[in-house]
Amino acid sequence: VWLDASEIRLxxxxxxELQDSIRASHVLLLLWSRDAxxxxxxxxxxxxxxxxxxxxxxxxxxxxxxxxxxQEIVFLxxxxxxxxxxxxxxxxxxxxxxxxxxxxxxxRSESPEVRKxxxxxxxxxxxxxxxxxxxxxxxxxxxxxxxLDPVVDKALQKWPLEPMIANLAGYHLxxxxxxxxxxxxxxxxxxxxxxxDQAEKRFFKTLELDPTDYSSLxxxxxxxxxxHDLDAAEFF
Numbered sequence: 001v002w003l004d005a006s007e008i009r010l011x012x013x014x015x016x017e018l019q020d021s022i023r024a025s026h027v028l029l030l031l032w033s034r035d036a037x038x039x040x041x042x043x044x045x046x047x048x049x050x051x052x053x054x055x056x057x058x059x060x061x062x063x064x065x066x067x068x069x070x071q072e073i074v075f076l077x078x079x080x081x082x083x084x085x086x087x088x089x090x091x092x093x094x095x096x097x098x099x100x101x102x103x104x105x106x107x108r109s110e111s112p113e114v115r116k117x118x119x120x121x122x123x124x125x126x127x128x129x130x131x132x133x134x135x136x137x138x139x140x141x142x143x144x145x146x147x148l149d150p151v152v153d154k155a156l157q158k159w160p161l162e163p164m165i166a167n168l169a170g171y172h173l174x175x176x177x178x179x180x181x182x183x184x185x186x187x188x189x190x191x192x193x194x195x196x197d198q199a200e201k202r203f204f205k206t207l208e209l210d211p212t213d214y215s216s217l218x219x220x221x222x223x224x225x226x227x228h229d230l231d232a233a234e235f236f
Contacts, residue, residue: 015044015229022048026055027096029089032075033061040197043067043204044232050211051235055096059089067208072104106210114162117155121168124148128175133182142179148172163206163213170202170219177226190226199223 002021018041022028028049036042046067049056058066058075066075076092078085110118124144131141152172159165177195184190200223206216217236224233 015224015232018045019048019231019235022054023052025049026098027093028054028056029093030056030058030070031061032058032064032066034064036061037064040200040204043208046070047207047211048232048235050100053098053100055099056101057089057092057096069103069106069209069211070101073101103211108163108209110162110164114159114165117151117159118164118168121148121152121155121172124151125168125171125175128179132178138179138182145172145176145179163209166202167206167213167216167219170199170206170216173199173202174219174222174226185226190228192227196223196226 002025022045028046030036030042030046046056056070058070058073060066060075060077061079065071076085076088125148128141128144128148130136131144132138149172152169155162155165156169173195177193177199178185180195181190181193200220203216203220203223206213207220210216221233221236224230224236227233
């Protein structure tokens with residue numbers, strides 16, 4: 001068993017250490033609670049386990065719902081640890097397959113109105129990226145970004161559960177960060193900012209529905225790169 005509190009080594013890159021430890025494991029035991037649901041580390045860990053083809057055993061400690069893609073699999077609900085719980089977990093880990101969990105298929109559809117807004121936001125975002133240096137002007141990119149702000153906000157208010165809207169909102173925040181810190185990014189000194197936290201949460205929201213969503217994985221990789229976690233960025 002690998003536990004970060006006792007096994008982590010001083011002086012290592014934390015993201016790489018966690019990734020290597022999950023790769024070396026047979027099963028990820030996911031202890032799920034309100035605190036776990038709000039932890040970016042826990043989200044990155046179970047996503048890493050899934051993409052490393054590791055079996056995830058969810059153990060729910062309170063009333064917090066599991067990530068949507070995991071809600072249809074059998075999980076253990078226990079507010080406290082007992083002998084029978086331990087025996088159940090030991091048996092489950094021992095008998096776990098050498099592959100990731102089979103997830104329920106994603107069932108969703110987009111209305112013509114939603115598709116139209118998605119296409120409009122995506123087109124505008126590509127235009128903004130085209131205005132970044134060296135081929136464009138940062139001031140023009142900033143103006144275009146500001147013009148797109150109310151469009152994205154309105155879409156989020158109207159369709160708060162639409163995963164593609166959340167995904168595009170993540171890219172919108174990522175673009176805002178790039179425009180704000182362009183010179184620092186080019187110098188390899190991308191600073192921390194709430195924009196990164198907010199963008200990451202948007203990508204996580206989509207990946208909790210479909211952990212294989214290519215666009216959200218790419219967006220998450222961008223955020224991790226700006227956080228200087230290059231191993232995790234390359235992985236996702």
